[in-house]
Amino acid sequence: MIGGGNVGAHAARIAAGMGADVTVLDRSIARLRYLDDAFGGLFKTRYASAGSTEELVLAADLVVGAVLVPGAAAPRLVRREHLAGMKPGAVLVDVAIDQGGCFETSRATTHDDPIYLVDGIVHYCVANMPGAVARTSTIALTNATMPYLLALADKGWAQACRDDGHLADGLNVHAGKLTYFAVGEALGIDVYQTSLVLRSA
């Protein structure tokens, strides 16, 4: 598992529960420490350097890419040249495909036609995996988002953002002013503080 966040931790737990020998790679030492504590050594953890990532990818039967850099495209962690050194028939699952993908050879697929081969390596890059359990995932998502929707509907967007820092963090643009730092940095556009934008809204 490359990335030990929500996706990586759950995928690791399921795979280890099925008897697989699993290693989770992450750039966050704090996260690796937490995974070790919380899962009691059910799977191995390692810092995700370029060297450790390459070593494990080349030896793996299954690689799950589950990295997230908020606001930015996913970093390309497995390059095409790695595929030739992997086990024939090994599988790359790029969960981060909805953020551009973390393998060089990834392209988004659908549940209708989920896999393709590159250099003998199976790629699974379904951009909407929860769509396989559409009803369940919709109910789960709706339960989590409903309080925010109610706040927006009851108070209007500006007051709801003033009252809840999490909603304010979700404001990207208002009246032509960008308020999302990572996008401004990536595109070289001026970024305004959300609190200032809200003051005049």
Ligand SMILES: NC(=O)c1ccc[n+]([C@@H]2O[C@H](COP(=O)([O-])OP(=O)(O)OC[C@H]3O[C@@H](n4cnc5c(N)ncnc54)[C@H](O)[C@@H]3O)[C@@H](O)[C@H]2O)c1
């Ligand atoms: N395709 C789908 O249907 C689907 C479904 C759910 C989530 N996702 C995507 O899966 C990705 C992971 O989601 P999440 O909820 O687990 O995110 P998360 O923020 O919980 O975890 C991401 C982890 O990646 C780690 N990370 C960042 N850069 C790294 C690097 N270079 N090497 C190793 N680790 C690195 C972070 O430290 C973090 O622990 C996101 O891109 C999300 O959009 C896709």
